[in-house]
Amino acid sequence: MESKILVTGGAGYIGSHTLVKLLEEGYDVLVLDNLSNSKLETLDRVTSITKKKFEFIKGDIRDKNILKEIFKNKSINSVMHFAGLKAVGESENFPIKYYENNVLGSIVLLKEMALAEVKTIVFSSSATVYGQHSNNRYDEKTPTKPINVYGKTKLIIENILRDIKNSDDNWSIGLLRYFNPVGAHSSGFIGENPKEKPNNLLPYVAQVAAGLREKLFIFGDDYPTVDGTGRRDYIHIEDLSSAHVRALDYIQKNKNILFTVNLGTGRSYSVFEMINAFEKVSGKKIPFKVVERRIGDLAEFYADPSKAEKLLDWKANFDIKKMCEDTWRWQKNNII
Numbered sequence: 001m002e003s004k005i006l007v008t009g010g011a012g013y014i015g016s017h018t019l020v021k022l023l024e025e026g027y028d029v030l031v032l033d034n035l036s037n038s039k040l041e042t043l044d045r046v047t048s049i050t051k052k053k054f055e056f057i058k059g060d061i062r063d064k065n066i067l068k069e070i071f072k073n074k075s076i077n078s079v080m081h082f083a084g085l086k087a088v089g090e091s092e093n094f095p096i097k098y099y100e101n102n103v104l105g106s107i108v109l110l111k112e113m114a115l116a117e118v119k120t121i122v123f124s125s126s127a128t129v130y131g132q133h134s135n136n137r138y139d140e141k142t143p144t145k146p147i148n149v150y151g152k153t154k155l156i157i158e159n160i161l162r163d164i165k166n167s168d169d170n171w172s173i174g175l176l177r178y179f180n181p182v183g184a185h186s187s188g189f190i191g192e193n194p195k196e197k198p199n200n201l202l203p204y205v206a207q208v209a210a211g212l213r214e215k216l217f218i219f220g221d222d223y224p225t226v227d228g229t230g231r232r233d234y235i236h237i238e239d240l241s242s243a244h245v246r247a248l249d250y251i252q253k254n255k256n257i258l259f260t261v262n263l264g265t266g267r268s269y270s271v272f273e274m275i276n277a278f279e280k281v282s283g284k285k286i287p288f289k290v291v292e293r294r295i296g297d298l299a300e301f302y303a304d305p306s307k308a309e310k311l312l313d314w315k316a317n318f319d320i321k322k323m324c325e326d327t328w329r330w331q332k333n334n335i336i
C-alpha cells in the first residue's frame, strides 16, 4: 500500500485548496473532517477540479478511536493539520469550546501520531500569535503575545509541538503562520463560504457586492495610515496552499527539523484600497459606513516573508486584483 497524507480539516477553506494542490502534485490523500464548518459538496468539487480520487472520513480529531483506525489501516506517513475553530470573537465568548476543539483536539491527534510512529506534521498557525507590537513588519523573531483566546490556542499548540520535538528528535514539524488568506480557486468552484456573518473583510465586501448585505462596516478611519483605515497583509489562497505543499516536501526531505515561517506577501493594503480594487473588478459600488474602532485592532501589520521564501523556495505571486477577481467569481457563482 502506498503512503498517504492525512489532511485534518480538509473540507474547509484552506484545507480544500491545499487538497487540490496535493492531488495535482500526485499525493495520495485522506481527509478527516467533522464538517462542523464545511460541506461535503466542497470535496465533490475538489474531485471535479482535479479529476482525482481521495478518501474522506467524517470524524472528529478528538475521537482517538477514529484516529487509531486511520493510523492502523491507512499507511499515513505525514499529517497536514488544518482542523480547528477560527472565529476570534467567538473564541472570547466560548473559550472552553476553543481550548477543547483546538488544543485538546491537537493533543489527541499528536498522541495517536506518536503511538503510530507518524512524526511528520505541517500545522496551521496564525499571525494572531504575535499580538500587538509597535513595529508593523513582523518577522518570526517578533515576540509572541496573543491577545485573544483563538491566538492563545494556536500558540499553545505551537509550544506543544516544540516540546514534542525537544523530547524526540525524530519529529519533523512545519509551523506556518498565516497572515490574511483571501481569494478562491480560479475555477470559481471552491472558496470561502462562511456559515455566519463573515469575520473577514473580503468575504463581507463580496457579500455586499452580491446584494446579500446592505453595506460594509469599516471599524475606524482615524488610524495613523495614509487613508485612516487599517492595513493588512492579504495573501491569495492559491499562494498559501502552494506554500503548504512546499512545506510538506521540505519536512519529508529534511527529516528531524522544526521550522516556523510567516506566510504573507510582505505588503499591506488598507480597507479603502481593498474596496476600490473590488469595485473595479466587480463593477459594483460598495456602500459603507464608518463605525467605532474595534478593541484590539492594529493600524497596520504585515509579514516579513523572507524566511519562508528562502527556506521553502516559495513566494506569493498573486496581487490584489487577482484576489478580488477570484473572490468575486466565487461569490457570484457558487454559494453552496
Ligand SMILES: NC(=O)c1ccc[n+]([C@@H]2O[C@H](COP(=O)([O-])OP(=O)(O)OC[C@H]3O[C@@H](n4cnc5c(N)ncnc54)[C@H](O)[C@@H]3O)[C@@H](O)[C@H]2O)c1
Pocket (backbone or CB within 6 Å): 008, 009, 010, 011, 012, 013, 014, 015, 032, 033, 034, 035, 036, 037, 038, 059, 060, 061, 062, 081, 082, 083, 084, 085, 086, 101, 105, 124, 125, 126, 127, 178, 179, 180, 181
Ligand atoms: N482563514 C484564516 O484567516 C486563517 C488564518 C490563520 C490560521 N488559520 C487556521 O487555518 C486552519 C484552517 O482554516 P480555514 O480558514 O480553512 O477554516 P475552516 O473553518 O474553513 O476549516 C476548518 C475545517 O476544520 C473542520 N474542523 C473543525 N474542528 C474539527 C474537529 N474537531 N475535527 C475535525 N474537523 C474539524 C471544519 O469542519 C472545517 O472544515 C484553522 O486551523 C485556522 O485556525 C486560518
